[in-house]
Structure formats: C-alpha cells, structure tokens
Amino acid sequence: MNPMLNLWLIPILPLAGAAINGFLGKNSSRRAVTTIALVFSGAAFAMALWVTMRFSSLSVPYHENLAHWIRTGSFAVDFAFYLDQLSLVMLLVVSGVGFLIHIYSVGYMWDDPGYYRFFSYLNLFMFFMLTLVLADNYLVMFIGWEGVGLASYLLIGFWFTKDSAAAAGKKAFIVNRIGDFGFLIALFLLIKHFGSLNFDQVFQSVAPLGAEKAGAGLLTAIGILLMVGACGKSAQIPLYIWLPDAMEGPTPVSALIHAATMVTAGVYMVSRSHMIFERAPMALTVVAIIGTLTAFFAATIGVVQTDIKKVLAYSTVSQLGYMFMACGVGAFSAGIFHLMTHAFFKGLLFLAAGSVIHAVGGEQDMRKMGGLRTKIPWTFWTMTAGTLTIAGIPGLAGFFSKDEILWRAYQASWAYWLVGLTTACITSFYMFRLWFMTFFGEYRGEAQTHSAHDAHGGHGHGGIHESPRVMVIPLAILAVLSVVGGYVGVPGSLGGNNRFDKFLGPVFHGSAPADAQQAPMGEKSAPAQETEGPEAKSGVSTELIFTAISVVAALLGLGLAWQLYYRNPHLPQKIAASMSGTYQTLLHKYYVDELYGALFVRPLINGSTRILWQGVDRKIIDAAVNDAGDGARHVSDEVRHMQSGNIRSYAGWVAAGSALVIAFMIWMWTGAR
Amino acid sequence: MVPLSYYLLLSGFLFACGVAGFLIKRNIITIFMSIELMLNGVNLSFVAFAAHWHALAGQVFVFFVMVVAAAEAAVGLAIIIAVYRTRETLNVDQVNLLKL
Numbered sequence: 177m178n179p180m181l182n183l184w185l186i187p188i189l190p191l192a193g194a195a196i197n198g199f200l201g202k203n204s205s206r207r208a209v210t211t212i213a214l215v216f217s218g219a220a221f222a223m224a225l226w227v228t229m230r231f232s233s234l235s236v237p238y239h240e241n242l243a244h245w246i247r248t249g250s251f252a253v254d255f256a257f258y259l260d261q262l263s264l265v266m267l268l269v270v271s272g273v274g275f276l277i278h279i280y281s282v283g284y285m286w287d288d289p290g291y292y293r294f295f296s297y298l299n300l301f302m303f304f305m306l307t308l309v310l311a312d313n314y315l316v317m318f319i320g321w322e323g324v325g326l327a328s329y330l331l332i333g334f335w336f337t338k339d340s341a342a343a344a345g346k347k348a349f350i351v352n353r354i355g356d357f358g359f360l361i362a363l364f365l366l367i368k369h370f371g372s373l374n375f376d377q378v379f380q381s382v383a384p385l386g387a388e389k390a391g392a393g394l395l396t397a398i399g400i401l402l403m404v405g406a407c408g409k410s411a412q413i414p415l416y417i418w419l420p421d422a423m424e425g426p427t428p429v430s431a432l433i434h435a436a437t438m439v440t441a442g443v444y445m446v447s448r449s450h451m452i453f454e455r456a457p458m459a460l461t462v463v464a465i466i467g468t469l470t471a472f473f474a475a476t477i478g479v480v481q482t483d484i485k486k487v488l489a490y491s492t493v494s495q496l497g498y499m500f501m502a503c504g505v506g507a508f509s510a511g512i513f514h515l516m517t518h519a520f521f522k523g524l525l526f527l528a529a530g531s532v533i534h535a536v537g538g539e540q541d542m543r544k545m546g547g548l549r550t551k552i553p554w555t556f557w558t559m560t561a562g563t564l565t566i567a568g569i570p571g572l573a574g575f576f577s578k579d580e581i582l583w584r585a586y587q588a589s590w591a592y593w594l595v596g597l598t599t600a601c602i603t604s605f606y607m608f609r610l611w612f613m614t615f616f617g618e619y620r621g622e623a624q625t626h627s628a629h630d631a632h633g634g635h636g637h638g639g640i641h642e643s644p645r646v647m648v649i650p651l652a653i654l655a656v657l658s659v660v661g662g663y664v665g666v667p668g669s670l671g672g673n674n675r676f677d678k679f680l681g682p683v684f685h686g687s688a689p690a691d692a693q694q695a696p697m698g699e700k701s702a703p704a705q706e707t708e709g710p711e712a713k714s715g716v717s718t719e720l721i722f723t724a725i726s727v728v729a730a731l732l733g734l735g736l737a738w739q740l741y742y743r744n745p746h747l748p749q750k751i752a753a754s755m756s757g758t759y760q761t762l763l764h765k766y767y768v769d770e771l772y773g774a775l776f777v778r779p780l781i782n783g784s785t786r787i788l789w790q791g792v793d794r795k796i797i798d799a800a801v802n803d804a805g806d807g808a809r810h811v812s813d814e815v816r817h818m819q820s821g822n823i824r825s826y827a828g829w830v831a832a833g834s835a836l837v838i839a840f841m842i843w844m845w846t847g848a849r
Numbered sequence: 850m851v852p853l854s855y856y857l858l859l860s861g862f863l864f865a866c867g868v869a870g871f872l873i874k875r876n877i878i879t880i881f882m883s884i885e886l887m888l889n890g891v892n893l894s895f896v897a898f899a900a901h902w903h904a905l906a907g908q909v910f911v912f913f914v915m916v917v918a919a920a921e922a923a924v925g926l927a928i929i930i931a932v933y934r935t936r937e938t939l940n941v942d943q944v945n946l947l948k949l
Contacts, residue, residue, distance in 0.1 A: 823941050824872055831868050 181227055183240045183257040183310060186267070189220045190302035197299065201292025210282050213295035217278045217302055221271040227259070228268060236260045236682065237376070239312060246315075253373055256312035262683045265512060266309035266444055269519045273436045274302050276650040280527050281428040283647035284534065294334060294426065301327035305437050309444060314363050314373040317445065321359070321409065324438045325352045331433060332425040344421040351418040355408015359445075362401035369394055379451040387455050399452050399459025402445065403466065410442030412500060413470045416493050417769055423485040427530030430485060435492045436523040440515045443499040447508040450684055454506065464504020464588065468595045471497030473766065475602040479609070480752075480762040483540050484529050487610050491566065492522055494599060498581050501592055507584035509680040513665045514581055516676075517573035520661045521565040524654035528559035531643045531651065532614060536621055542613040544621035551640045554648045556615050561655040563611045567604035568730040570723075573662030575730075579723050580667055580674075586722060593722075597729050604733025612741040669719040856897035863890030877929055877939045881922075888918050 193216025201209045237260040246253040259267075278298060285294050304327055308320025325348075333345025366373060370381040388396050406412065411419035422434045433439070446453065446463060453460050471494045478490035495518050502511035533540055535552045549556050565574040578600060586593035619640075642648070664679075666672020740748050752759040761767065818829060867887030874880055892911045899907025933939060 821945050823944070824875075828872050831872065 178234055178238050179230070181230070181234075181238065181240065181259070183227070183238075183259060184242050186220050186223050186227070186271070187303050187306035187310065189216045189223070190299040190306065192216055194296045194299035194303060197292050198296035201296060204292065206286065206291055209292045209295055213299055214275075214278055214282070217271075217275050217299060220302060220306065221275040224267045224271040228264060231259075231264060234259070239376075241312075251367065251371055253313055253315045255316060256374075257310045257316075258312035258375060259310065260683055261680050262444075262447060262512065263309050265516060265680070267306065269516050270305050270309055270437045271302070273519050273523050273654070274305070274432060276653055277428050277432040277436070277523065277527065280431075280530075280647050280650040281426075283644045284428050284530055285426060288426075290334065294331075297327055297330045297334070298429075298432070301331065301433060301438070305441070308441055313375060314366065314378075317448075318359065318363065321405075321441060321445075322356065324433070324441060325349060325356070325409070328352075328422070328433050328438055331429040332422045334425055334429065338424070341424040344418075344424040348418040348422050351415050352408045355405045355415055358401045358404025358408070360405075362398045362405065365394065365398050365401070375448065382451045382455060385455055387457055393456070395452050396456040396459045399449070399456040400462055402449055402452070403459065403463050406442030406446050406500070407466065408442075409445075410439050410496050410500070411470075411493050412442070412466050412496065413473065414768075416470060416474065417772065419493055420486055420489040420765070423483070423489050427485065427526060427533060430489070431523045431526030431530065434489065435526050436519040439492060439496055440499070440519065443496065443503060443511055443515050446500070446503045447512055447684075450503075450508045453503070460504050460506065462504075463500050464585075464592060467497045467500025467502075467504050468585075468592050469497070470494065471501060471599045472595050472602075475599045475606065477762055477765050478606045479602060480759060481606075482542050484532065484542050484545070484610060484614065485526070485540055487542075487606060488522070488525055488529055491525075491603065491607065492518075494603060495522065495566070498578065498596065498599075501585055501596060502581040505585050505588035505592065507581065508684045509677045510577065510580040510584050512680060513676050514577035517565070517577040517658070517661050520654055521562045521574055521658040524558060524651065524658050525562040525566065527647070527651055527654065528555050528562060531555040531647055532559070534643050534647070535640050539621055542610060545614045545619070546617040546621075547615070547619040548640065549615040552642045554642055554651065558648075558651040558655040559611065559615070561658050563607045565658040567607050567734060568600055568726060570727055571659075571662075573658050573660070575727075576662035576665055576667065576670075579726055580665065582726055583667070583719050583722055597726060600726055601729040601733045604730040605737050606733075608734050608737030609741050612737055616742055617745060667719070669716045669723070853897055853901045857894055860890045860894035860897065863887075863893065866890075875940045875942055877932070877941050877944075880941065881925055881929070885918060885922070888914055 193212050196212050196216075197204075197209055201212075204212075237258055240257040240259075242255040242257065244252075245255050278295070281294065281298065285291055288294060301324060304320045304323025306320075308317055308324060311317035311320060329345045329349040332348050333342045335341045336345075363373060366378055370378050372378055372381070382395070385395065388394075407415045419434055419439065423430055425434070453463065474490045474493035474497060478487050478494065481487045481490060495514070499511040499514050499518070502508070502514060531552065532545065532548065532555055535548065535555065536545060539545065561572075565572040568575045568578050582593055582596050582600070585596050663672070665674050665676030667674050740751075764770070818825075820826075864887050867883045867885075867890060870883030870886065871880055874883065892914055895907040895911045895914070899905065899911075929939070932944060936944060938944070
C-alpha cells in the first residue's frame, strides 16, 4: 500500500500563485509579486524533490484519484494523477528548470510594466505542464496539453501591442489546433475500441495484441493520429512553423516553454504511449522519418539565421527531431534522456542568449554583436558550456544523449544514422557560428545606444554590461547541469552502466509485443542489448567506433565555424553569393511559410471573403432577412387599407368574414358526406 | 304543418336584410334597427329548430337573446344620445375620431 503523497499539490501550487498574482498583482509591489511567484513555483519544485526522495519506497506506478469527473456506464474518467519513473523525470525537469527560469525572469522582466501579468502566466503554465506530466489518463493529459497551449499563446503575445507578437501568438495557437485535432481523434478511437482513456487500462487492453505487420490497422491509426498531435505541440514537420515565430515572446518564455518543457510534451506523450507504438511498426516508422527529416531541415535553416533567438529556435526544432527519431526507432528512454539534457542545455542557451540581448540593449541580430567575450564573462562561459554540450563534445550531457540516439538509430537503419550524423555536424557548425559571431571578433553594434531592451522599457544606463546576479545564478546552475547531467546515462560501451535507461526500464521494457522476434522494431527496443543477445560483444566496439565518428562530426562543425566566422569573417558572404540559390532557399526557410500561405491561408481568406462573406453571408443570409422585412412591409402596405377607420367598412369585413366561415363550414359539411 | 325550410328561409331573409341595412345605411338609428332585425332573424331560426327537434334549449336561447337585445338597446340608445349631443349628427361616416 502506497503512502499518500498528495501529488495534486504539485500542480495546484503554481495555479494558486497564478491566481493570486493575476487577481491581486496589479496593485501589489514588484517585491510581493516576485515573492508569490517564486514561493509557489519553488514549493512545487520542493514537493517534486520530496516525492523523488520517497520514490524508492513506492510501488510504482503510483495512482492518486482526486475526484470523479466523467462517469457514464462503464466508461470512467477521473481527475487522477499517475507517477512512475517517466513522469518523475518529467516532473523534475519541468519543476526544476521552470523554477530556475522563474528566478531568471525576475531580473529579465523587472522593468516591464506587465511584470505581474508575466509571472501569473508563467505560474499558470507550470500548473498546466505539471498536470500534463502527472496525468493518469489521456483526458487529464489533454487538459494540460491544451492549457500549456493557452499559456504559450498568452506568453508569445505577451507584448500584444506589437503586431508581430500578436500574430505569432495566433499562429502558434492555430497551428497547434491542427495537431490537437489529430490527438482528439486518437482519443475517440481509444474510447471506441478500448472503452477507456486510463493509461493502465488502455495498455492492459493493448498488451495482448500483436504487432500490426501489414501496416494499416487500428493501432497504426491511433499512433499516427497521436503523432499528428505531437507534431503540433513539439513543432515537427509539417507543423513546426509556429515555433520560430514564437520567439516574439520574452526570452525566458522561449527558454521555458519553447525549448525546455512544453515543446517536449509531444515526445513525452509518444513515449507514454509506447505500448501502442510498439505494436504499430508503421506508425513508428512515420515517427522516425518525421523526426529525422525535421532534425535535418531545421538544422540547415538554422545555419543562415542571423537572429540569435531564431538560430536557437531552429536548433530546438532540430533537437526535438532527434528525440522523435529516438522514439521512432523504439529507443524511448534515449529520447527521454535527450529530452532531459536538452532541457538543461537549451534552457541554458536561451537564457544566456537573453542575457546577451539584455547586455547589448535589446539587439537580437548577431551581425551587430561580436567581441562580447570579455564584457560579459559569466554569460560567455555559461554559453560556452551550453554550446559545447549541444555540439556533442565528449563528456558533456548532450554528447551522451545524442550519441545514444545515433547508435540506436543505426541499429534500426543506417539512413537515420547518416542523416542524424550530418545533422549533428550542422548543429555543431551553427552553434559555434553563433558563438563566434556573438563573442569573438570586433563589436559591430552601435555602442552606447540603449533605446529599448527587448522591445520594452529602457534601462537608463549605457554600455554593455553583465546581467544582474539573479539572472547569472540560474545560468550557472543550468551550465553545471548541462556539463554533468549526462553522467546519469553513460552507455555501457563507455564504461558506464546507463543508469538512466535502467531507471526508466520498468516503464519501457518488457512491453514489446509477444511476436517481437518477427517485428523489426520490436527487437530493437528489446532491453539492454549490450549485455544480451548474440551481437552483444561486437556491439561494444562498433558502438565505440560510432561514438568516435560522431565526435569527429562535431569537431568538423566546430572547425568549419572557426574557419568561416573567426579566421575569415568575410568568407561566408562570398560563399553565400556564390551559392545564392541555396542561400536564398535556406534564408526563406525552404519557402514553407509561403507554401502554406498559398496552399491554405490565402485560399481560406479568399474563400471566406468571396464565397462565405460576399456570397453566402451577403447574398443569402442578409438577403433573407432583408427580404423578409421588405415582404412584410409590402404586404402591410396592401392590407392597411382594410383599416380605414370607417365603421361600415369594418362591418362589411365582419360580414364578409362570417360569410366565408359559413361557406367553408358548409363546404366541409357537404364534403364530409 | 309548415315545413322547417320556410322558417329558415324567412329567417335568412330577415338576417340578410339586417346585414344589408347595417352596411348600407348611414343613420345610426337605422343601423341599430338593422341589428335588431338580425337578432330577430336568428331568434326565428332558434324557435323553428326548437319546434322541429322538440328541444327546449332553442327557446331558452331566444329568451336570452331578447334580454341581451333589450339591455343592448338601452345602452346603445344612451350612447347614440351622447354622440348626438357632442357631434350634432347621426351620420356614422362623420363619427370617425379614431381614424388615422
């Protein structure tokens, strides 16, 4: 019997903070708002740590039923929470990184007039995200899923007086809606065929089923629809277009929502549904292909971006692609591992980028930065840690997680591995490009002009300056996590024992379909193949070779960036000029926005204007109303002559009417005979 | 024995005369008399049916109608006198204050 953990407190605490700040914050002092926001999000984190401490004594999965929600016949959905190894990892990442970013935001947003509003939204986001990861069934998860979408919309459009920010918020919301549609349909299918949305019940019904080899079956359909939902939330092809635009929001928001936590919800959801995916090889293949393509294409776009946040945004899309690639080859724990390290290093990179933007007075264009190395040393060193981590330099967190994914991808197909490796090289290149452009060379901006800081109120001080301590400390903590975070999952081939994989083992292993031996994906997801199976011995040395190859790829990217952006800063322009076709395509992000505009947006607007508004609304609905009015007036015009005011004419009408009634009655009477 | 139809024809004739007078005449007294004529036309058909079907209800109705007609005549004539005193005319076409 499990002790009562009161898990429900974890999401409810930030909600209370959001409510207090939202309703009372306007008239409170900044200090009070800060206290409320930090205390409630910090309490959620403390609670998560406390739960972690007691986790080993729990029998997992731990259920907590808060209240009945929907009960009709045999179908039941409750407000219930669920804790197993997977949700514990997510819980720690979300509450921990979330709390750090709350602290950072105190410094970053201090001068903003919407200070209380910002923290209210941020706490609200924490509530929904924690609900999402702690949900016991798909519907509670869906509440969180939609809620983080709402919080994301509110925070992207935080500076709503700016047209581009308001538009970006709407774009994010609408694109997510498309994905949510797929998710919802998947839920309906689950209800129809399994009669439940509870994780345990659904997976119990799924467990005895074999893999759907021929492809299109029920589980494949559910899997692909779930993936559509994940594509929306986690910004994968074809629905990734909202994420780069989401950079209109304040930088802490980009770090928390659009890098570390919310966008990984899709990966979490797919991993949570691994029982379904493992039985639908075709759906898994779709996941893997989408992930691989997204990783590659987003990385290539990132190469030519000049806005520091846009580079990181495309990098996020690309890294999410890696996670889906991992899920798609059945290496769910590797995907979650990368999710965790990515939350650390990408959160760090975004916060450091925010610190850079803060330092240069709101400038986001890297072409106007440069030489900041000595001026903002803390930011520089933490950013360096983040860059080295994401590039996959050995020993850092990103190296272990990315390497694990690439190795597992190779086991599924060399094509995934090759694209993944190329992407790793490109990743290293664009990250070091960012690093060199920002911190090395000459300062290219207009010094001493600090009109605006990230589009909000000025600071009233000049010069490039290091950020306040409240911003630097979260940076330092995240930098440490980025550096050492990988050691929880060192793979066997490198002398570790992959504790992370083993920790998540109870969730992911032993769940493969019964006929896994014949299913290509099922075998790859078999547990701990370093120690089991015939290829175990040769596997270790092969894995080491592959590790070496990916390190070389990372160094290659680093060297290329060094050559182009440090030694010969004029070379990139020449290359861009000589390959202007490719360059323009990349600069315009493969014209995907334009394509969607031509395919969906403009037909929709034109159709709405010409057919629905001018045609249906004006000519049918409005016309019906107007004609009804006109008709009534014309009829009245004729009929009003009856009301002459002449008594005898009234009498005449009465007589005529009576005569008519009598005639009718006689006619009826004779007719009835 | 006079057949029922004769009574009914006479009744209808009287009623039609009443309607015609009501519609054609302008003098309010004449209109009033036309109303009495219609009422009595109906009364006649009532008693005729009562006799024919040997049902007493028809005759009772006739008494009701006569009582109401008497009351109506009293009220009506009082109104006519009031109208004549204020408007100095008995022509209904000139009593048209309610007209638009």
